[in-house]
Amino acid sequence: MxxxxxxxxxxxxxxxxxxxxxxxxxxxxxxxxxxxxxxxxxxxxxxxxxxxxxxxxxxxxxxxxxxxxxxxxxxxxxxxxxxxxxxxxxxxxxxxxxxxxxxxxxxxxxxxxxxxxxxxxxxxxxxxxxxxxxxxxxxxxxxxxxxxxxxxxxxxxxxxxxxxxxxxxxxxxxxxxxxxxxxxxxxxxxxxxxxxxxxxxxxxxxxxxxxxxxxxxxxxxxxxxxxxxxLPQYYEPDWIHTALVKTSKIKSRAKYYFNTVEGMTGEKMHLIDTVIIDDLSQIKEGNFYNKNIVYLGNQIVKQPITDRFFWSSQNKMKYILDSRNDEEVTELNIPTILCEWDGYMDEMFFLSELKRSFYQDNYHVYTVSFHVESVLYGLEYIPEEALKEEYESALDYFFYRQTYCKQNVALLLGLSPDIMPHSERLQEKADLRVIFEKQEYNYQVSFFCEDIITEQILLQEVGFESIQIIFQKIKEILGGNINE
Known part of the structure; x- marks a missing residue:
């Protein structure tokens, strides 16, 4: 002993x-x-x-x-x-x-x-x-x-x-x-x-x-x-200190919330705690069984492949469904903000910086992306599957409990073109829609409340300064509906 x-x-x-x-x-x-x-x-x-x-x-x-x-x-x-x-x-x-x-x-x-x-x-x-x-x-x-x-x-x-x-x-x-x-x-x-x-x-x-x-x-x-x-062990991939990133996902201008290493070899394995992959065969090839794993791919994982932390999109979907309770869902008493774009947008950068703008003004906003790589940037990931009509009440309850327990003052969601066909219900319930339309040399940004355009602005690019402008417009439009 x-x-x-x-x-x-x-x-x-x-x-x-x-x-x-x-x-x-x-x-x-x-x-x-x-x-x-x-x-x-x-x-x-x-x-x-x-x-x-x-x-x-x-x-x-x-x-x-x-x-x-x-x-x-x-x-x-x-x-x-x-x-x-x-x-x-x-x-x-x-x-x-x-x-x-x-x-x-x-x-x-x-x-x-x-x-x-x-x-x-x-x-x-x-x-x-x-x-x-x-x-x-x-x-x-x-x-x-x-x-x-x-x-x-x-x-x-x-x-x-x-x-x-x-x-x-x-x-x-x-x-x-x-x-x-x-x-x-x-x-x-x-x-x-x-x-x-x-x-x-x-x-x-x-x-x-x-x-x-x-x-x-x-x-x-x-x-x-x-x-x-x-209690059931459903967790977010928030444990990463240093990771080896082996994924083909497009890298954003936004920074990962953790450290990374490059050119991993066997003698450097002690430097990492996590491997991030989108192909399960990479685990066997790299002998990563004794590391935490974040899996960004679409394959169904039917059995544990590591004794350490393992996260995948199916874990998150199960998390959403299992957190459902029989009690009636209370309506969100915080505003819902949708940010929508009709073409390419560096979504991780945009959402991360908009979240940061809220944060720096002492607003805690639950910031959602429907793309799995968002978990690498400290954003809240929701699987696209959760938007199906059959999961409507489960997702509503999940948002209600999460935003309550985390003391959020608003729900912010990013909607890319591939998500748009499944987002009609979200658009109907939104308190504010911020819509980006790509033009030849700039972006036209329209702010909709109750299907009425309250304001429009033109931006040459979506960078740090322009995101701060968008944040200020959101604050002005919602006014007292965002409570500190």
Missing amino acids: KNIKIAIIDNGVNESLLKSPLEHKILVSNEGECFFDNDNMEQVSFMHGTICAMIIEKYFPESILSSVKVLNENGKGLLSKLHPAMEWCLQHQIQIINLSLGSTYFEDKEPIQKLINQYAMQGLLVIAANSNSEYVSYPASLSNVIGVATDSKKYNRFTYKGNLGINVLAPVKQELMIREEKIIIQQSNSYAAPYITALISRICTNISSVNIHEVIKNLQPIAKNYGIFF
Whole structure:
């Protein structure tokens, strides 16, 4: 049995309440420096980190615990402290991180995602609590994290099904002995996470590799014994840190959300975590079985072809259909914006930059493309098949739940000429249609509300400046219908 080192990144741990001493007590300063934490934890009334440590110790007494303080005594802290905290863990041979914290703010997703993927590739396993709200939180929702919530009536199984990116639900009730007094811990996702951390740490003492795939494979068979409920594992390809891209898809001016390598050879395989392909034969040819795979082709994949993350368009279609609930779909209470073009458009660039314009003005917009390569640019991909009449209610519900859980203020969709024949229903329901018509030397852009042209402009090209102009026009036309 090997030793497992666990870091509790939180608001500190009162060592006197543990049965075994901490291996390290670290404080991360506002400047990102790591020091010995000599704060008097007896004076801290909010015992968040301490309770997390006690739960882990209760269910895994052999744990070797360290405290890395990034939050103040009230549980507040700077996102910038997470990077030095994780780097410290890596440098001190920590294998597992318990994060009973996170953010529901959309602007925090990108930096947290990059950080998680960077350290996952280097061998750190993160177990994170979901927010105690109904909203997507980071990092718990990310694929490279084991996201945890309580299994209760308030935080029910359907709420988390395919919407919040959570892996497991843990029992609600926790009892601890604090100085010979029995304490019942309040229902909270924060305290569900250390319970899972303890069980996973125990598993890791007997497996060769501490990684998310091995852990989940070994935890699933014993889940019922510990009151754990596993949720369906539908995930977006958000895990990529560095990829080898072997696809014939047209490359956009837009940047991938991840790093890439060129001229891959056998000795460089350790540099990548993911291979992106559109031909399944490439897996065998390149011996990519032990890598994460994003498959952009059209073949039906009937069985797993890797023990790691595998994503394809059929995964996404299943995700949409399985997230459907019997309850009546509530109409979207956010505006729907369609951007349509009659000829070639660098769709990934246009949608990425328009999304960025919204983002920079503090608007979180759910930005959709119907082309599979959009997943490489951090856009929301919807298979063209989902536009069929038979899937109408499923797609409506998917949009409703996704935009609610991600706190989006608008739904933005790109429609290329090949999608147009199947988009009549979307056009009918749109609050605003932005239509691009390619002319000899420019683009005519028409803005339609309720089938009436409210404005027309001419653009010589669709570049950074012109996309900003389009964004401002959308804001002017929709006015107060976009709520911050």
